[in-house]
Amino acid sequence: MKAPVRVAVTGAAGQISYSLLFRIASGEMLGKDQPVILQLLEITPALEALKGVAMELEDCAFPLLAGIVQSDDATVAFKDADYALLVGARPRGPGMERKDLLEANAAIFSAQGKALNEVASRNVKVLVVGNPANTNALIAQRNAPDLDPRNFTAMTRLDHNRALTQLANKTDSTVNDITHMTIWGNHSATQYPDLHQAKVNGEDAMGKVEQEWYETDFIPTVQQRGAAIIKARGASSAASAANAAIDHMRDWALGSAEGDWTSMGVYSDGSYGIQEGLIYSFPVVCKNGDWEIVQGVDINDFSREKMTATETELAEERDAVAHLLP
Numbered sequence: 001m002k003a004p005v006r007v008a009v010t011g012a013a014g015q016i017s018y019s020l021l022f023r024i025a026s027g028e029m030l031g032k033d034q035p036v037i038l039q040l041l042e043i044t045p046a047l048e049a050l051k052g053v054a055m056e057l058e059d060c061a062f063p064l065l066a067g068i069v070q071s072d073d074a075t076v077a078f079k080d081a082d083y084a085l086l087v088g089a090r091p092r093g094p095g096m097e098r099k100d101l102l103e104a105n106a107a108i109f110s111a112q113g114k115a116l117n118e119v120a121s122r123n124v125k126v127l128v129v130g131n132p133a134n135t136n137a138l139i140a141q142r143n144a145p146d147l148d149p150r151n152f153t154a155m156t157r158l159d160h161n162r163a164l165t166q167l168a169n170k171t172d173s174t175v176n177d178i179t180h181m182t183i184w185g186n187h188s189a190t191q192y193p194d195l196h197q198a199k200v201n202g203e204d205a206m207g208k209v210e211q212e213w214y215e216t217d218f219i220p221t222v223q224q225r226g227a228a229i230i231k232a233r234g235a236s237s238a239a240s241a242a243n244a245a246i247d248h249m250r251d252w253a254l255g256s257a258e259g260d261w262t263s264m265g266v267y268s269d270g271s272y273g274i275q276e277g278l279i280y281s282f283p284v285v286c287k288n289g290d291w292e293i294v295q296g297v298d299i300n301d302f303s304r305e306k307m308t309a310t311e312t313e314l315a316e317e318r319d320a321v322a323h324l325l326p
């Protein structure tokens with residue numbers, strides 16, 4: 001049996017966590033041979049609810065669950081954490097854009113970045129789920145100057161997975177037939193789901209769909225899917241968000257699928273001309289516990305315009321929280 005690793009999860013009594021924690025504890029994120037200690041963070045008024053979640057985790061008798069820590073203190077929950085899933089934040093309601101949450105949520109991520117900087121493992125892998133995810137990840141990263149900026153990522157895997165199913169449905173195929181999907185930019189309505197590299201059974205996806213469908217159906221459907229879920233469910237995506245978080249972390253820790261790539265919001269090194277330092281979603285390959293931005297993807301004029309629009313939005317969000325960026 002391997003030694004246990006420490007997995008911190010914030011917002012642990014919330015909707016996403018109610019799906020997420022049980023899957024982490026059952027080994028779906030880090031493998032069926034990897035014991036985990038869950039270190040759960042909540043705000044003080046939610047500690048009682050968190051206790052109930054922890055009781056249910058105990059009642060599953062997961063063979064891989066080596067311990068549960070419950071706290072309202074980030075320096076306790078993040079102590080020596082190998083993985084940190086920052087889920088805790090206010091979700092949006094109908095009629096809101098994710099950046100409307102910036103004000104409400106930004107302070108959470110500056111405090112948590114500082115706490116990670118202070119007490120987490122120097123190799124901690126951080127995934128920010130709480131919205132607006134990319135800019136919250138930027139805030140956490142900038143408040144953790146002693147950690148490698150590459151350790152901070154934002155979740156666009158849900159958008160990536162949504163795009164897979166939309167394309168599969170359109171082409172009468174299954175998600176198993178599709179590779180090389182790409183989400184560029186912000187986890188917001190400006191994100192750019194790009195089909196120009198995508199393959200369906202090894203053949204170019206763009207050859208199998210009409211440009212009209214791509215522009216007026218596929219792109220807006222993926223961009224607006226979060227809002228469509230809120231409208232239908234009366235609450236934002238939870239189980240599918242948890243599933244995407246599992247996918248993101250599993251690929252980062254254990255490697256992405258051979259011969260394919262995935263999408264992650266990562267620290268821009270200037271690849272594809274995207275401003276250095278933004279947390280921008282790129283096509284990435286994960287190997288040996290690390291990620292690399294895929295280089296050499298062809299960018300046509302259509303794609304460039306969309307990549308720039310979402311980059312501009314991220315720069316605006318960054319500037320709006322400049323007071324929280326040391």
Ligand SMILES: NC(=O)C1=CN([C@@H]2O[C@H](COP(=O)(O)OP(=O)(O)OC[C@H]3O[C@@H](n4cnc5c(N)ncnc54)[C@H](O)[C@@H]3O)[C@@H](O)[C@H]2O)C=CC1
Pocket residue numbers: 010011012013014015016017041042043046087088089090091092108128129130131132133155156158159187236237238241
């Ligand atoms: N990146 C993505 O693809 C997605 C992101 N989200 C975002 O994830 C976040 C969480 O969503 P839900 O679980 O549905 O919300 P929720 O409201 O059910 O749960 C959030 C939990 O976070 C806790 N919390 C608030 N401030 C905290 C703090 N400072 N420290 C620790 N915990 C804190 C709350 O007490 C609550 O229990 C939202 O911001 C939502 O917009 C949701 C879906 C997809």
Ligand SMILES: O=C([O-])CC(=O)C(=O)O
Pocket residue numbers: 091092098131158225226227229230236237241
């Ligand atoms: O749309 C929201 O507010 C929740 C979310 O991020 C998503 O479902 O993609």
